[in-house]
Amino acid sequence: MKATEPSQAGRRGPYAKSADRRRTIVTAAHAVFAARGYRSGSLQEVADRVGMSQTSLLHYFPTKRELLLAVLTWRDSISGDGAVLPDPEESLVDAVIRQARFNEDIPGVIELYTVLCAESVTDDHPGRQFFIDRFARLRISYAEAFMRMAQEGRLRPGVDPQRAAASLIALWDGIQTQWLFAPDSIDMAGSLRDYLRLIILPE
Amino acid sequence: MKATEPSQAGRRGPYAKSADRRRTIVTAAHAVFAARGYRSGSLQEVADRVGMSQTSLLHYFPTKRELLLAVLTWRDSISGDGAVLPDPEESLVDAVIRQARFNEDIPGVIELYTVLCAESVTDDHPGRQFFIDRFARLRISYAEAFMRMAQEGRLRPGVDPQRAAASLIALWDGIQTQWLFAPDSIDMAGSLRDYLRLIILPE
Structure with missing residues (x-):
């Protein structure tokens, strides 16, 4: 999965776009952590999957730890x-x-x-x-x-x-x-x- | 645990010394893999624990994979x-x-x-x-x-x-x-x- 359609996100305003982005990052991190574990899975690999720079990714999740907890919470919701x-x-x-x-x-x-x-x-x-x-x-x-x-x-x-x-x-x-x-x-x-x-x- | 006493190993000949060395390495690798997992645990960290260069370590276990299997087999024996x-x-x-x-x-x-x-x-x-x-x-x-x-x-x-x-x-x-x-x-x-x-x- 890559980033959501920009046109769609645009229609729904900046908050929805940010929420979509976060969801996309969490989905990518889920795949990376599942395949490599948390310690070995890198933020760079997550950023690459969503076609984003690592700096942009850190705008949504300032630490790898916060990203992990978002993935675990999302996992429980599924x-x-x-x-x-x-x-x-x-x-x-x-x-x-x-x-x-x-x-x-x-x-x-x-x-x-x-x-x-x-x-x-x-x-x-x-x-x-x-x-x-x-x-x-x-x-x-x-x-x-x-x-x-x-x-x-x-x-x-x-x-x-x-x-x-x-x-x-x-x-x-x-x-x-x-x-x-x-x-x-x-x-x-x-x-x-x-x-x-x-x-x-x-x- | 550090390497075995050289004097003792010397008395028992090169084979016993090599077996002791392998055991020491496996014990150190066990601790490293338990704390950090296999993917994140590094051979350098194992080598550091036994006071050995990574090159010397590779003499006993040519690949990280072989070291892992030695640890798992040892673990089963315990x-x-x-x-x-x-x-x-x-x-x-x-x-x-x-x-x-x-x-x-x-x-x-x-x-x-x-x-x-x-x-x-x-x-x-x-x-x-x-x-x-x-x-x-x-x-x-x-x-x-x-x-x-x-x-x-x-x-x-x-x-x-x-x-x-x-x-x-x-x-x-x-x-x-x-x-x-x-x-x-x-x-x-x-x-x-x-x-x-x-x-x-x-x-």
């Missing part, structure tokens, strides 16, 4: 940030399966998540706090869902809601990694469905 | 390559828990694994085939163990041995990542034990 909030008509199981199937169509987004999340475990990585916060938020969200199920007698006796929340997220991340290496051998939605059927009692 | 082969007296559950507890004492090795595995999902990464082979081997090994249990009537009815094998490995990888971000909140061995207790029937 893939629903991992927090599955089903509508009242949809069960948690159905919502997880739906999201897992959706993810099969966006391997590039999953790859970016996998690469940046792992890179961020290192101490001085600018994505570290983002992922610490994200995992903590997700664990609370799923633990609350499992606690509600336990109150309704729908959780298998002996299942700990907090540990099950961490395990579900872990299984999801790990199975995505195996799927990126061997998409034909791995059934992401199947593994998640199996796990949820083990811990949630049939209605 | 952490038992993830394939838990219990002795006849030890159950699979006990062996997995034992390995998980052991891993809590080697966060640097877990960090290296996490960073390099994720980096390797990208197409042109030299670690890609290593991880494809490793995951395939591990899935077969655990699937065989679960199939034996199924034949003995010890697997919960409905559990698919192949998918359970992929899920156990995925859970393990994913919970390690969360543990690296929040060691005080995550019980790695607990999550693995919970999962195995869900799929394996009590004796």
Whole structure:
């Protein structure tokens, strides 16, 4: 993808044009970071992809770190940030399966998540706090869902809601990694469905 | 760690000295790749750590790729390559828990694994085939163990041995990542034990 059509951006005024530019840069940075990681992916490579000088790029994102956080936030907006909030008509199981199937169509987004999340475990990585916060938020969200199920007698006796929340997220991340290496051998939605059927009692 | 004592190496002859040198380099490369990833970690940084010129280092490992593979193989030798082969007296559950507890004492090795595995999902990464082979081997090994249990009537009815094998490995990888971000909140061995207790029937 190159820059947006100037005529279109022009019709919509300078603010829309700037927003379009930012979106274009974030999309390019997403591709560069997914392929090379944050540390190795260069701002120059991002600038080259959007046909912009590095100086112009820095006008939109003053630091590489800010660009990374914009990419991570954009990524969460695409893939629903991992927090599955089903509508009242949809069960948690159905919502997880739906999201897992959706993810099969966006391997590039999953790859970016996998690469940046792992890179961020290192101490001085600018994505570290983002992922610490994200995992903590997700664990609370799923633990609350499992606690509600336990109150309704729908959780298998002996299942700990907090540990099950961490395990579900872990299984999801790990199975995505195996799927990126061997998409034909791995059934992401199947593994998640199996796990949820083990811990949630049939209605 | 710096180079080994020359006097000691001298007593043991040139072969032992060369093996010591290789080990020292691999240990240094392990630290560099764990902290910065393979793409960003430089041979110069590895050479600096062992007090050696880059030219001397290339005498032992002619390419960065060969050094990476040596690090990955060494890492597997430390952490038992993830394939838990219990002795006849030890159950699979006990062996997995034992390995998980052991891993809590080697966060640097877990960090290296996490960073390099994720980096390797990208197409042109030299670690890609290593991880494809490793995951395939591990899935077969655990699937065989679960199939034996199924034949003995010890697997919960409905559990698919192949998918359970992929899920156990995925859970393990994913919970390690969360543990690296929040060691005080995550019980790695607990999550693995919970999962195995869900799929394996009590004796």
